Every structure is written in C-alpha cells, then in structure tokens.
Amino acid sequence: MEQSWTRAKGAFLAVFSPTVLWLFAFFLLPMGIIWAYSFGQNEGLVDIAVTGTLANYARVLQPLYLLIFLKSLWFAFLTTALCLVIGFPVAMAITFASEKTKAWLLVLIMLPFWTNLLIRTYALMAVLRTEGYVNWAYHWLWDETSGLLQMIGQAPLGAFTPLDLLHKNFAVVFGLVYVNLPFMVLPLYAALDRLDRSYLEASLDLGAGHLTTLFRIIVPLALPGIASGVLITFIPALGSYLTPDLLGGPDSQMIASVIERQFKRANDWPFGAALSFMLMYMTFAAVALQAILARRRAEARQ
Amino acid sequence: MSMRIPRTSRRSLLKAMGAAAVGISFGGLEACSPSKPEGGGEEPKLNFYNWDTYIGETTLADFKKATGVDVNMSLFSTNDELFAKLKAGNPGYDVIVPSNEFVTRMSEAGLLMQLDHSKIPNMKNIDPAFLDPDYDKGRKFSMPYTWLVTGIGYRKSKMQGVPDSWKWVFDSAQYKGRIALLSESADLMRLSAKYLGHSVTGIPLEMVKQIEAMLIKQKPNVKAFHEDDGQTLLQNGDVDIVIEYSGDIAQVMKEDNDIGFVVPKEGSLLNSDGLCIPTGAPRPDNAHKFINYILDAQAGAEISKTILYPTPNAAAKALMPDDYKNNPVIFPPADQLANCEYGAFEGAERAKLYEDVITRVRAA
Structure with missing residues (x-):
C-alpha cells in the first residue's frame, strides 16, 4: 500500500518547500x-x-x-478549431501506427520544439x-504550364501575379496553427493511446460504421484529452505576441502587442x-469552465 | 528565374529575440556590480549599452589597448526598451546611447548623470552646430554620437518618378499594398503632421484627429507596420516603398542598386543619438574616458566607416573618404534638410495620446 504523505510530513516539507519558495519569490x-x-x-x-x-480597468473596458480582446479571442478560437481538426487525425494515425513508426512519428511531432519559436x-x-x-x-509551375500550353498550340497563361500570403490575418492564423499544433496532438495522442481497443472492436462488431464508431465511441472517450488539448492550445494562442507581430499585417493587432506597447x-x-x-482573468475563467465541465462529466458517469 | 534568399537584418532579429527572451536578461549584469579595488581607482571595466551594428569593428579593442579598460557591450533595440530597463534602477551600465528625445526624457526623470566637460577634451572635435541643441541645452547630459534623418526608401523600378512626398505613403492609393509604415507611434504622428504642413511639435488636437482619420483611410493600402526592419522588407521585395531611417537604407543600397532614398519635400524628422552616463553608473571615470575616446577623430572615423551613419564629429568626418562625405543618402543635400526638425519630448500625456491614436488606427 502506498504511504500517505501525511505520515511523512518532514520528508514532504523538505522536498516541497524549495519549490514553494521558488514559486513564491519568482512567480507569485x-x-x-x-x-x-x-x-x-x-x-x-x-x-x-x-x-x-x-x-x-475602466479603460480596459x-x-x-x-x-481587440474579441479579435484575439477569435484568432485563438480559429487556431484551436483548426488544430483540433488537423490534430485529431494525426493523433489517431500515431495511435494506430506500429510501435516503431509510432516512435518516429512522435519524434517528428516534437522536432519543432528543438528550434526557437523565433527562428521557426x-x-x-x-x-x-x-x-x-x-x-x-x-x-515555376505557372511558367511550365504556360510553356506546355504554347507547345500544344494554346494561348499561354497571362502575366504571373504572386500570391499575397504574408502580412495578413491568414498568415497569423497559419502561423499560430503551425506553432500550436504539437500542443494539441500530444494530449490527444495520450488520451487515444489509453483507449481500450475492445470498445472499438465491440462497436464495429455490433454493426456501427467507422464514422459512427469515431463520433460515438472514440470522441466521447477521448474527451478529457480533447479538453486539455483545447485548453493548452487556446491559452498560448490568445496571448501570442511574436506571431501576429512578425506575420501580421496592418489589421492583425492582437492584445499582447498592445500590452507590450503600453510597457x-x-x-x-x-x-x-x-x-x-x-x-x-479570462484564462482563469477558461480553466475554471474546463474544471466544471470535467466535474459534471465525472458526476454524470456515476 | 532567380530566387533571392530571404534574409533579415540583424537589428530586427535581435529585437525579436529580445521579445522572445524577456526575462532571461534579468540580473544578467549582477556579476558586474561595482566592487572598487583599494586605492580609490576604478576597476578596468566598462558596461556599454548600445544599438546593434552601431560601433566600429575594432573600436572596443583599440580602446582597451589605449587605456586597459575592458568594455562589455550589450545591445538594445529601441529607446523604449532602454528607458524601461533603466526606469527600475540602473542595473550596472556605465555608458548608454539614447536618442535626442529620450535624452530629454531621461534627464527629466533623473536617470542621467551630468557630464564633466573637463574630462572630455575631445569635445572640441564636434561640429559647433551640434553643441547646443534644444533637447540638451549646453550638452549637460549627452555627447553627440550620430545623427540621422527619416525618409522614404523605395524600389526605383517600381516607382513612377521619385516619391518625394509623404503623400505616397500617407494619402494615396497609387502604391496600394506595397507600402510599409513605421510602427513607432510618435514618429508616425509627427511625419503625418509634416505632410499636413505643421511642425513635428505642438500638433493641435484637431490635427491629431485629422491624422487619425487619414491613417485609417490609408490603412487598406498599407501592407505592414514594420518594427524598424523596413529596409529588409524593401530588399526582399515584400513592399516597394517604406518609411525608414537614412542609415538603414544606406546599408542595403550597398547591396541592391535598385533601392533609393529620398527626404520628402515637406520636410522630415531628425534624430541624434547621444553618449550618456546613466545615474548610478558604477564606473563614471571610465565612462568619461570612453566617451572622450569615441569623440577622438581617428576613433570616430573608424566607427563611421562601419556604421555609415552621418557623424557630428567634424574632425572625424575630415578623415573620411569622399564616397562617405559626398554620399547624398548619408548626408542629404542642404535644401532637403532645410525643412527637417528634431522631435521633442512633449510629456507623458502626449506619448499616451499618440499611442492611443495608433492603437485605434491598427484596430480600425
């Protein structure tokens, strides 16, 4: 049986107090x-x-x-939604991959962390x-197509106009998804990997299709993973500073840039x-909401 | 088809690094706290807080050879960063390089030490025109290091004629989507006022409103608000016309001869960076020695050779080659400079007002 920490108070304090002091002096x-x-x-x-x-605070309101807060929330929401839609299949693929491939896929997901955010x-x-x-x-494709068309006697394509991708809101959301995707995939993978496969077999055996199994069995069972993935994607996205500053255009002002300029x-x-x-406060509200939802779910299950 | 490798200036990379690593620099100078050796002299060390790419290649080593003092240089990227860092108490810097407006601001806030002119004999090398500026009467707190003018950098092949008016960046759809403005709020307001025919100081409140309306109207034509990396945007072909400082454009013009620079006919904003000693500097004697050394003709010329900013040091300028002295980007002709003026620190309320205007423009 595990020993309760209350029986070893001295040891517990010795281990725990540096952390508490550190947290107090340098964070709180x-x-x-x-x-x-x-x-x-x-x-x-x-x-x-x-x-x-x-x-x-009156001025904040x-x-x-x-x-500006609303715009930041919208960017964060879009980012989180896209990360979820893209990240879920990726997490599924990793879960169902062979052991050897799995390790490689996980390394690939974590590889970007080895490079500084700024460099990325x-x-x-x-x-x-x-x-x-x-x-x-x-x-290059444009020129090649144009050349091909000419070769078969068609009129060539008109003058090339480059795609306008950088310095606009698209670039900000693209950048945020790119940066935050691993934060979504890892908790999803952790949740899916723990999943009892026999449930899936039962569902498929009893006549449910793959999609039904996905939405009625896998998603509900992975819900805690989805919730924590959403949370740790949404919060950094909401306060992101570097990405909108470097990739954004004149319309991409997010709240963190305003804060920086005030300081x-x-x-x-x-x-x-x-x-x-x-x-x-908004972050706390989001965390509290998630905790309440988690508790409701736990109660509903009992 | 050729492809240019996109690159970025060291200054903007550093800036963003700083943003990414806020907090790492906390107390980084603690180890250099003043520990005076016995006998009252100062230890042979100096903490120099400077802009990036803003010192001669061998200047610091030469200074060490001449005096034995070891210079430890760290870098800042905006005056605001410098101010924010010293506001909470000098962490150990001996010499800093704020711009004119911030010389006023910091001296008013008691963050600068009065200079002892008797310890800076090389002051005689300075062009007399720079010896009694409005922002630091009698040069009590600062010695001039460089000066610069804000203007328009542009890609020659993409322009119709020379864009010699602020109109092309503030009030015209001619170069729609190819324009980058500075993100610095006070400078944007001042240059807009210049365009509307007003001085850069004492802008009346109605005109502030007018400027706000003009910038909001212009925003759809603007590609980006840049953080002093306009020369990079220009060089990489992201935009064709930018507001930038003369020296930054001069640096990229060396690599790309399709880039030009003009001081608009309505006039523009002058800046001058000064060498100052912050209050609480641990080694004021070494600091005076260092400032005096930089004002030396030979040392000044060595610096100008690297940084390509105009120098207020007449003796150093005399030693420079003609392609520096007669470069119209580094030293714009007198008629272009006639309408240019220095910005002044007009109080915290003004700074706040301008910041609010730009926040509204960016949010509109």
Whole structure:
C-alpha cells in the first residue's frame, strides 16, 4: 500500500518547500507587484503610485480594447478549431501506427520544439513572402504550364501575379496553427493511446460504421484529452505576441502587442498591467469552465 | 528565374529575440556590480549599452589597448526598451546611447548623470552646430554620437518618378499594398503632421484627429507596420516603398542598386543619438574616458566607416573618404534638410495620446 504523505510530513516539507519558495519569490511575488500596478497610476516619468484606482480597468473596458480582446479571442478560437481538426487525425494515425513508426512519428511531432519559436517564425516568413518558397514554386509551375500550353498550340497563361500570403490575418492564423499544433496532438495522442481497443472492436462488431464508431465511441472517450488539448492550445494562442507581430499585417493587432506597447512605448505600466490581468482573468475563467465541465462529466458517469 | 534568399537584418532579429527572451536578461549584469579595488581607482571595466551594428569593428579593442579598460557591450533595440530597463534602477551600465528625445526624457526623470566637460577634451572635435541643441541645452547630459534623418526608401523600378512626398505613403492609393509604415507611434504622428504642413511639435488636437482619420483611410493600402526592419522588407521585395531611417537604407543600397532614398519635400524628422552616463553608473571615470575616446577623430572615423551613419564629429568626418562625405543618402543635400526638425519630448500625456491614436488606427 502506498504511504500517505501525511505520515511523512518532514520528508514532504523538505522536498516541497524549495519549490514553494521558488514559486513564491519568482512567480507569485512579481505577479503580485504587477497586479498592484494595475490599481495604480504614473507619478512623474518613473514612479508608479498604487492608489487603488479602478481607472485602468475602466479603460480596459472601453469598446476599443474590448474589440481587440474579441479579435484575439477569435484568432485563438480559429487556431484551436483548426488544430483540433488537423490534430485529431494525426493523433489517431500515431495511435494506430506500429510501435516503431509510432516512435518516429512522435519524434517528428516534437522536432519543432528543438528550434526557437523565433527562428521557426522567420522560417515561415521565408516560406510565405512575396519572393518566398511558395511563390517560387507557384511561379515555376505557372511558367511550365504556360510553356506546355504554347507547345500544344494554346494561348499561354497571362502575366504571373504572386500570391499575397504574408502580412495578413491568414498568415497569423497559419502561423499560430503551425506553432500550436504539437500542443494539441500530444494530449490527444495520450488520451487515444489509453483507449481500450475492445470498445472499438465491440462497436464495429455490433454493426456501427467507422464514422459512427469515431463520433460515438472514440470522441466521447477521448474527451478529457480533447479538453486539455483545447485548453493548452487556446491559452498560448490568445496571448501570442511574436506571431501576429512578425506575420501580421496592418489589421492583425492582437492584445499582447498592445500590452507590450503600453510597457514600452506608452510608458504606461499601470494600464499595461490592467490589460495583462484582464487576459489572465479570462484564462482563469477558461480553466475554471474546463474544471466544471470535467466535474459534471465525472458526476454524470456515476 | 532567380530566387533571392530571404534574409533579415540583424537589428530586427535581435529585437525579436529580445521579445522572445524577456526575462532571461534579468540580473544578467549582477556579476558586474561595482566592487572598487583599494586605492580609490576604478576597476578596468566598462558596461556599454548600445544599438546593434552601431560601433566600429575594432573600436572596443583599440580602446582597451589605449587605456586597459575592458568594455562589455550589450545591445538594445529601441529607446523604449532602454528607458524601461533603466526606469527600475540602473542595473550596472556605465555608458548608454539614447536618442535626442529620450535624452530629454531621461534627464527629466533623473536617470542621467551630468557630464564633466573637463574630462572630455575631445569635445572640441564636434561640429559647433551640434553643441547646443534644444533637447540638451549646453550638452549637460549627452555627447553627440550620430545623427540621422527619416525618409522614404523605395524600389526605383517600381516607382513612377521619385516619391518625394509623404503623400505616397500617407494619402494615396497609387502604391496600394506595397507600402510599409513605421510602427513607432510618435514618429508616425509627427511625419503625418509634416505632410499636413505643421511642425513635428505642438500638433493641435484637431490635427491629431485629422491624422487619425487619414491613417485609417490609408490603412487598406498599407501592407505592414514594420518594427524598424523596413529596409529588409524593401530588399526582399515584400513592399516597394517604406518609411525608414537614412542609415538603414544606406546599408542595403550597398547591396541592391535598385533601392533609393529620398527626404520628402515637406520636410522630415531628425534624430541624434547621444553618449550618456546613466545615474548610478558604477564606473563614471571610465565612462568619461570612453566617451572622450569615441569623440577622438581617428576613433570616430573608424566607427563611421562601419556604421555609415552621418557623424557630428567634424574632425572625424575630415578623415573620411569622399564616397562617405559626398554620399547624398548619408548626408542629404542642404535644401532637403532645410525643412527637417528634431522631435521633442512633449510629456507623458502626449506619448499616451499618440499611442492611443495608433492603437485605434491598427484596430480600425
């Protein structure tokens, strides 16, 4: 039988207290200071007076910033939905692959993590830009087709116009999906891999088709995996900064860029802090919602 | 068909790296905290906080040879970053290089130490025109390092004539989808005001509204708001016309002769970066020595040779070759500069107002 931690309090404390101290000194304390700033105002150029004012939050609730939040939520939602749609079949494929292939596929999924996010984003820019790899290939195909048409006596294609891919909202969502896909695939794979295969066999034996089995057996059983995949994709996507900044166009402003500019250019730390905490409150709400749903499910099962 | 390998400038890569790695730099200088050796002298070290690609290739080594002082250079990418870092207390820098407006801002905030001119005899090398600027009367806090002008960089083969007006970036659909604007809010407001025939300072509130409406109207024609990497966008063919600083365009013009630079006829914004000593610098004596060394004619010329920015150092300029001295991009002709002026720090409220306007433009 496992020993309860209450019986070994000393050992438990010895192991646990450095973590708690670390968490307190380097995470909770700085966060607390920023949280306090969100109730403050600038005093001169350098100092911030924490006065308990709610003015910063009132400003956050202005339509301008709410619309930016809304846009960020929309981008995050699109990203998560696309990751789920793309990630689920991938996770299924890994689950049902042979042991050897499985290991390789998992390595492939994790490979991008070995490269810095920034490098990956610049690489994506090289792919998408006007004179990038996609347009290079497209141009080549265009010229070849044109040449072929001429050879068989048809009129050639008109002048080549490159695809406009970079510096627009499409590029932002594309980039976010690319960056966040592994976060979706891994929890999905973990959930699907634990799945008892006999359920699937039973379903198929009893006459359900593959699609019915997928949606009535696999998806409900993988629901916890889907929920955690959605959560850890959605939250980073919501607060993403680098991707919209580098890949986006004039219309791609997300909330993290606004926060960055408050801390730097506008030198308005209190307002920046209020915006950051608004984002944090929303994240908490999402986590709480997920916890409540999980509990409901657990209760319903009993 | 040839394919150009897309590349990026070191400055913008560094900038984004900084953004990705915020937090790693915390306390990075702790190890260099002031530990004065006995006898009152300073240890032979110096922490220099500079822009990227903004120092001569051998300058730091030469300085060490001359004085024995070891210079540890770290890099920042925007004035805002510099300000934000020093705002919470000097982490150990001895010499920093803020731009004119920030010299005012930081000195007002008490973040700069007064310079001791008696320790900087090479001040005599500086062009007298730079010795009493409005942003730092009497050069109390800063010594001029470079100056630069904001203008329009463009791809010659894609333009109809020379785009010598701000109209082409702010108020015209002629180059729709091929335009990149600076994302820096204050600069955008100032240049827009210049286009509308106003000075870059004291823009009236009605005009701020007018500018906001103009930029919102122009936005569908704009491809990107760039973070000071306009020269890269231009070079890679992503856009054909950008607002950029003269030196950045001069650097890519060396590699691509289809790129041009013009200071628009309505006039533009001048900037000047200055060498300053932040309050609480652990080694002020070494800092003075270093600033004096950089103002030396030979050392200044060595720096200009690498960075291609115009120098305010008359003695150093005299040592430079003609293709630098007579380069119209580095030193735009006097008639183009006649309408140009320095921006001024107009208080925190203004900075906030401009930031809000640009946030609204970007969200519209």
